[in-house]
Amino acid sequence: MAFLQKLILSKPWREINWRDKQRDLQYVRNYKPKTEGQLLRILLHGPAGAGKSSFINSVQSVLLGRMYTLALAANTFSGCFTKKYTTYKIKKGAETFYPFVFNDIMGLGPTIGVQVKDVNLAMKGKVKEGYKFNRDARMPEEGPFYNKQPTDNDKVHVLVCVIDANTLTCMNKDTEEKIRQIRIEATHLSIPQVAILTKIDLVCPEIQNNLRKVYETIHIKNKMKEFSAAVGIPMNCIFPVKNYHEEIDLDNDVDSLILSALRNIINLGNDYFNSKRSDSDNSREPPPDFIDEPAPPYTKWQ
Template sequence: MTFLQKLGFWRKKERKEPKAPLLLSKPWRPINWGDRQSSLQYMKDYRPQTDGQQLRILLHGPVGAGKSSFINSVQSVLHGRIYAQALTDNTSHDCFTKRYTTYNIQKGRDTFYPFVFNDIMGLAKDKGVQVDDIKLALKGHVKDNYRFNRDSRMSEDDPFYNNHPTDNDKVHVLVCVIDANTITCMHKEIEEKIRNIRKEATHLNIPQVAIFTKIDEVCPEIKENIQNVYKVNYLKEKMEQFSVTVGVPMNCIFPVKNYESEIDLNSDVDALILSALKHIINLGDDCINFNKSQQRHAMSC
C-alpha cells in the first residue's frame, strides 16, 4: 500500500458519522402563526358566565425567570404596543418584586379585561418568598400591596391578611414561570418548593400551567427563527424533564419569548404569547365554572 493509499485509509477511519439534524422535519406541536387577529378577538370576547366575576392568574417561580416580563409581554400584545407596567430589573440577581401586586389590563377607555395577573416575590434556595405565603395567596387571603417577608410567613393578624376572601380574591390559575435555560441546573430545594405549591393548588382544584421563557437563548435555531420552537427536540426534552420532575403535564407547558429589548412587536412572538394566554384563560374559566357548580350542588343538598 502506497503512502497516499495509507493516508486515504486513515482519513476514512477518522471521518465522523453525520450528525442527526438539529431540527425535526415537522413541529411536534402545531401552532397557527398567522392567527393573531382571531386570537386577540377571542380575548376581547371572553366573558365569565357570572357577571362581575374576575379570573385571577397567579404567577410564581424562581427569581429572575421573567414573571414581570411575561405580564408586560401579555399587556404589550393586548395593547398593540410595547408596554411596561410591571417593573423589571436586569442589574440584580435578587428578586425585584417585593409586593403582592395585581395587574388589571385596560381594554377600553373605561373598561378592563375580566382577567387579572398577580405578581409575587420569586422562589430562591435560601431566600425569596415563603411557600406558605403563596398558599395563602391561592386561597385569596393576601391583600394587594402586601410586602413579603423572607424570614416569616404572613400572620392572620397582619393588616394585609384577608379574613373573608371572595371568589374574585381566590386564584383560578397557577402559572409557574421558568427560565428554559435553568431546567437542568435547578436546585433541588426550588424543585421541592414548586412541587409543594403545586400539591396545594391541586388540593384546591386550581389548574396549573408552566411558562418557559428565554427560549431564544436555548439554541441558535430558535434565535434565528422563533417558528422553529416546536421543531427543536432539545427544548422538547427540557419540557419533558420539567414535566416529570414537577408534575405539570406537557400539554400545560408553553414556551414563550418575552418582550425585553424590543421596541416593536413581532407577530411570531405574539403568536406564542397568545397561544399560552388562551389556554390559561380556558383553564381558569373551567375552574370558575366548576367551583360555581360545586357551590350550587352544595346549596341544593
C-alpha cells in the same frame, strides 16, 4: 448538516397558527366570565429572575398593541425585583379592563425569596394588595395585610409557574421542592396549573434565528419533559414563550406564542369556574330520597 437534522424534527409536534394571531387575539378580547362581576385571577410564581414580570408586560404589550412596561422587571443578573403582592389590570378601553388580572409575587429561592406558605395564602385570597413579602417569616395572620374573609374574586383561579429554560438544568433542588409543594396545595384547592418556559431563544440558536421552529426543536421538547418530570405539571400545560425585553416594536411570532399560552390559561380558568358552578348547583339539589320517596300514610294512634 446531519447533526442539525437530528436537532430538528421533520414536522412540529405541536401545532400553532403563526399566520393568524388575530384569531387568538380576538378570542381573548371576547372572553367574558358567565357570572357578572366575576374576575379571573392568575397568580404567577417561580424562581427569581425567571421572567414573571416580563411575561405580564409582554401580555399587556400584545393586548394593547404597543410596548408596555407597567410591571417593573429587573435584568437576569440582579435577582428578584418584585417585593410586594401586586395586582395588574389590563386596560381594554378608555374606562374598561379585561376580566382577568395577574398577580406578581417575590421569586422563589433555595434559601431566600417568598415563603411557600405565603404563596399558599395568596392562592386562598388571604393576602391583601401591597403586602411586602418577608423572606424570613410568613405573613402574620393578625397583620393589616391578612384578608380574613376573602371573596371569590380575591382567590386565585389559575396558578402559573414561570421557569427560565436557560437555567432549568441547574435549578436548585430546594427550589424544585418548593414548586412541588405549591403545586400540591394548588391541587388540593382544585386550582388548575400551567407552566411558562421563558427565554427559549437563549437555549437554541435555531429558535433565535427562527422562533417558528420552537415546536420542531428537540432540545426545547426535552426541556419541557425535564420540567414536567421534576414537578409533575403535564406537557400539555407547559408553554414555551419569548418575553419582550430588548425590543421596541412588537413581533408577530413572539405575539403568537404569548397569545397561545394566554388562551390556554383563560380556558383553564373558565373550566375552573364552570366546575365550581356545577358543584354549587348540585349542592342545592334536594337529596334523591327526598324527591322519590312518598310520605308515609297517616296513622291514628289507638
